[in-house]
Amino acid sequence: MTCDTSPDALSEAATEYDLIIIGAGLTGLSLVCWLLQLAEAEQTTLPRVCLLEPRTHYSNDRTWCFWDLEAHPFRGLISQRWGRWQVSQGSIVACQTDNNAAYAMLPAEALYKHALAKIANNPAFTLQLGVTVSTVQQDDDSVLVAGSVCGSTKHWQAKAVIDTRPPSNSQLSANEGCWQVFSGLEVACAKHGFDTSTAILMDFQGGYRHPCFIYLLPLDQDHFLVEWTAFQADKATPADYSADVKAWLQRQNVENFHVTRAESGSLPMMRLSKNTNSGRVLNAGVGAGWMRAATGYHFVSCQRGCAALARQILAANASDNWQLHSPQVRTRWLDWMDMVFLRALKRHPEQAPQWFVRLFAGTTAAQMSRFMNDKPYLGDAWAVASALPPAPFIRAVLPW
Ligand SMILES: Cc1cc2nc3c(=O)[nH]c(=O)nc-3n(C[C@H](O)[C@H](O)[C@H](O)COP(=O)(O)OP(=O)(O)OC[C@H]3O[C@@H](n4cnc5c(N)ncnc54)[C@H](O)[C@@H]3O)c2cc1C
Missing domain, CATH: 3.50.50.60 (FAD/NAD(P)-binding domain)
Known part of the structure; x- marks a missing residue:
């Protein structure tokens, strides 16, 4: 310019x-x-x-991923779709499959x-x-x-x-939520060995102060996007997790790789x-x-x-x-459910891996894709609530 x-x-x-x-x-x-x-x-x-x-x-500078359920002007630009997605903690894996509600990348x-x-x-x-x-x-x-x-x-x-x-x-109510801080690398690596049919939404990593997980999107047999994400109280400590991504790749024995692109962000979960x-x-x-x-x-x-x-x-x-x-993009009761969830997460961050695995294990792919896309039926929301342990969430209804 x-x-x-x-x-x-x-x-x-x-x-x-x-x-x-x-x-x-x-x-x-x-x-x-x-x-x-x-x-x-x-x-x-x-x-x-x-x-x-x-x-x-x-x-x-980024990729947008979402469950592709509704028409929009950019549908023709979607580069990748996964009919299967999973959340895991160590050997405990919750996997969902639905080829009609694919997880899409743009x-x-x-x-x-x-x-x-x-x-x-x-x-x-x-x-x-x-x-x-x-x-x-x-x-x-x-x-x-x-x-x-x-x-x-x-x-x-x-x-x-x-x-x-x-x-x-x-504008941010920082005392009510946390920050989702992430660093991602797009990687070229011949025959990396990750399953190209599955998007790994969360693979929780143990031994860290905040809940941390790997997000892994295999693009083809020789390319993938991998991100390290932390739910943390502060936007900036640290704001760069690329060293953790590389250390994780080493632990998976991924060698001779070449980073083709990087992306990072800090999103307010509040x-x-x-x-x-x-x-x-x-x-x-x-x-x-x-x-x-x-x-x-x-x-x-x-x-x-x-x-x-x-x-x-x-x-x-x-x-x-x-x-x-202002258009209302979500129902008020869904915002309320999220606020209760965020409050519980803030009080019990160590429970995050278990809760997310239970959430994906206790719901169907169709329920979860509608819920994640902000358009759940009441039955979907009930399935989500029933998948979680009641006590911490009932307590989190109260703001103190
Ligand atoms: C790396 C990354 C990956 C993400 N991945 C996903 C994903 O997979 N799925 C998903 O649903 N969401 C994702 N998000 C979250 C969200 O969708 C994006 O952040 C999205 O770009 C936000 O849209 P926006 O228009 O609100 O903000 P932006 O796209 O950031 O647009 C805001 C614009 O305002 C401009 N601006 C700032 N200050 C001024 C100023 N003073 N005057 C004029 N203009 C100004 C900025 O330059 C920018 O262009 C991701 C975010 C990041 C950072």
Whole structure:
């Protein structure tokens, strides 16, 4: 990216749009693709949309995995599916199989490329890279956004704003949950020997201060993605587990391997306080609490939230009434169940391996995939609750 520092580019007059999307990550780009898909299906006019994003280029920085049960604009980009998944602790293994509800992987690179091409090919959309938004000011009939571009302040004006920035520290209820901290490596290793038909969701490792597990996705006979994950009280101690991944590979006698890509993250497994629920400025994505606190999964709820928001935005554009409402991506009782689970996990972290193995051993694949994708039937939730030991969870209903 080059910085356009011409007087025109840096002029104080705010550029006007119908909608500004702050952040062009998963949520910002998904929203664009849903807007395009629904506008085409319903033959409605697209609003003029501007996306503001600090990064200056995109890289293959993550993979999104989820149970592929619902339609979304990126289905054709799924690179891998596993009809079998397992959770284990030592020799105790809980395995589930369902080829109709496969665990799917979608590389970020493919989604970014797809969405950026859609933006480039449609004059309704403008993507401005290298922009870090600092303030968002709402008045009666418009919103003013200020951000820095190459060290200078610039302004944008719109009828409404969708803000997909990550949550601020003040939004997180850190005393109620923990952090899911992970480091992953994509590895090339001829004939690695892992079973390519099974996704290993959690293989708990003993002897650590926090619950730690290996997540292993065999891509083919010569490639796999392996991650070390810890549930810990603090986001940053340590935030890099790549040495643990390599030590684990050594213990599995995986030799002569070559790391082709690395990814890492710290996901808040805790409740978020929401900034706004309605009006011209709405939060969306992880910053709006769309990510499932008890699992760290977000892709599916993000698609659901973006579909609902896109419908509202197209209707707002048609009626010129820009009062938007936060979509509810999950039922309140599921959020409540998760809060009880997280409270119990925080009080008894040493029980995590046993609880997760019991959860996958005591439910069916169909129940678990619906539950993990935030759309359980009541019977699924009952099966999940029945698979866990009652005492710690009944106690965790009480916040003290
Ligand atoms: C490595 C990794 C792997 C993950 N794997 C999975 C998975 O397998 N399955 C799953 O469901 N979830 C997964 N997640 C969780 C979640 O799906 C992702 O974090 C997802 O990218 C979050 O979407 P988002 O749009 O809320 O945030 P992001 O994708 O991070 O997008 C937010 C955007 O806001 C931009 N931004 C930040 N500050 C500003 C600012 N001041 N001004 C303007 N823009 C700003 C950022 O640059 C970014 O592009 C993973 C997360 C990580 C980090």
